[in-house]
Amino acid sequence: MISSIAELISDRIGTMPAGERRAAQTLIANYPLTGLKTVAEFSAAAGVSSPTILRFVARLGFQNYPEFQSALQDELAAQLQSPASRTLDPSSAGGAVSPMLEATLDNLRETFRHLSDKQLADIAARLAERRGKTFLIGGRFTDPLARYMAAHLAIIQPEVYHLAGQESIWRDRLIDMGKRDVLVIFDIRRYQESLVRFAEKAHQRGVQIILFTDQWLSPIARFARHVIAGRTAVPSAWDSSAALFVVAETLIGAVTRQLEAAGAKRIRDLESLR
Amino acid sequence: MISSIAELISDRIGTMPAGERRAAQTLIANYPLTGLKTVAEFSAAAGVSSPTILRFVARLGFQNYPEFQSALQDELAAQLQSPASRTLDPSSAGGAVSPMLEATLDNLRETFRHLSDKQLADIAARLAERRGKTFLIGGRFTDPLARYMAAHLAIIQPEVYHLAGQESIWRDRLIDMGKRDVLVIFDIRRYQESLVRFAEKAHQRGVQIILFTDQWLSPIARFARHVIAGRTAVPSAWDSSAALFVVAETLIGAVTRQLEAAGAKRIRDLESLR
DNA sequence: GGAGCGCTGTATCTTATGTTACGTATTTTG
DNA sequence: CAAAATACGTAACATAAGATACAGCGCTCC
DSSP states (O other): OOOSHHHHHHHHGGGSOHHHHHHHHHHHHTTTHHHHSOHHHHHHHHTSOHHHHHHHHHHTTOSSHHHHHHHHHHHHHHHHHOHHHHHSOHHHHHTOSOHHHHHHHHHHHHHHHTSOHHHHHHHHHHHHSOSSOEEEEEOTTTHHHHHHHHHHHHHHSSOEEEOOSOHHHHHHGGGGOOTTOEEEEEEOSSOOHHHHHHHHHHHHTTOEEEEEEETTOOGGGGGOSEEEEEOOOOSSSSOOOHHHHHHHHHHHHHHHHHTHHHHHHHHHHHHHHO | OOOSHHHHHHHHGGGSOHHHHHHHHHHHHTTTHHHHSOHHHHHHHHTSOHHHHHHHHHHTTOSSHHHHHHHHHHHHHHHHHOHHHHHSOTTGGGSSSOHHHHHHHHHHHHHHHTSOHHHHHHHHHHHHSOSSOEEEEEOTTTHHHHHHHHHHHHHHSSOEEEOOSOHHHHHHGGGGOOTTOEEEEEOOSSOOHHHHHHHHHHHHTTOEEEEEEETTOOGGGGGOSEEEEEOOOOSSSSOOOHHHHHHHHHHHHHHHHHTHHHHHHHHHHHHHHO
16 A cells, blocks of 8 residues: 555656656655746756646646645645654665665664773874874675775875785785784675785784774784774674774774864865866 | 745744735645645635745745745755754764665665666566677676676676777777667766767667666666666765665676576586686 | 734736647658 | 657746835834
8 A cells, every 4th residue: 555655656666657766766866846946946946847847737637737736735734744654664664664774774773782892982192193104905795894994084184095806916015014003904704815915914914903893803802902893793694894884984983083184275275186 | 044945934933924924824734745745735725825926936036936936845855865964863873883884775775766677577587588699797886796797697608798998999899889789888977978979879889777876876777778877875985886886786696696597507607616 | 902013815916837739850661 | 761749948928026105103202
């Protein structure tokens, strides 16, 4: 059964022509506000013409645009009157919504529950003090997280390097690493032998290691100065790196804040280079 | 300081004449819906005439009725984007828990609320049916997400390619793309000109585009067959890609499930290759 | 109790919004 | 590859919306 207009749309969006689908997507993207504006504004937002908007609402079964708007308003009224129904979406209680989401939300909460603010602040401070270089590397599936973090950190401070490519390549970079440097490693099951070896050698050279791993802890934890253990279990064939991703974003934010003064200037400089 | 229109009203309601006060009370009673309706409906609901409504609006400092409505809509938009601020009272958030986490949790819920199961299933089905090749690409900060997704998809099916490196390189890959193929693009603010150009050309060649973007929709939405709009707002200098990351993981899981029969064999084959 | 002021509603006008018709472009089908 | 069907946008149209002018009414204060 279809109760909301949003459902109605996602139900029929497959059968719509391109233009109307754009209208639908625009409406869903910031639902239901676009639908409360005028046809002209709606069409401009979606990048189509006004008749297309009207055909779109007609296809949804409404006689005219005002009738469509009234329906949206009624829906909004019902939502606003019972805020609980918005937070606890009936579909989420019904289990229709992806159990992946539920599991991920749990993972996030659990991960942060075991992660004190102080710990995060310490790590952020270590990343922010630029005594030496910062290296980032990840495993088979987690290397994108290392890239993501590197992409941000490299903007707000110099000497941030993502170690990519073959093992032999980054192994040679060990020669550049010393006790003033930081190495951020992402490694979750199944832990990669090559990463462990690399971490050990870096550790021997006095490099401070910050490890992102799962709750069973990669063997690299043995060499790490800081360990972030994220929950990874989800109802899927794969483990989830979402919790580690969010921790990474949190750290990026914290480091940025600490480097605000120096960082702001650097960002301005970068902008002017474009 | 007065931040919301509701405050503004209750601030001045004492100085208003009887008719306008009725208008004010009616609006407050089911705020802000009455204000989004037409002047005629508003006046009928309040039991006064239309000019009284207009005088009421003028007294609040608005030049005309549409301006007043826009202000209400903006306010509503702000509310809908951060449901936590309304649902969870600030005192409960007073704990030491990172506001980043709270914002991210909200973003996840909001993103999935606008994303129906059917839509996800459709996209997963499209990614699972291997009529053609699958290409993935991302912008400056989102390319790691493309990599992450590619790393997983490439294991369970053949002909999955992540487009990396310079623009000229992947532009040349266009020649391999046809209407049987799928292109997954990640693009959030600030949208990259090069990606838009690339998407347009791919679209012209009949490639089906699946777009991961933010709620303001990249211009690429114009060419996309499927659009996933994730919430990105967090208390940080950067936008958050966490919601898109989780959607990506969800899709990876769904595709894997669909390809279970074929995929399981493939995974076994891969294992034996090690 | 009468004059002045202010608030409110009716009626009219103007604007801009939603609607429709039609020609062109695009896609699909035989 | 051709022909039909469908979809889209431009432009003209009709309608309903918001704005305004003005008259009536009630209230207050001499």
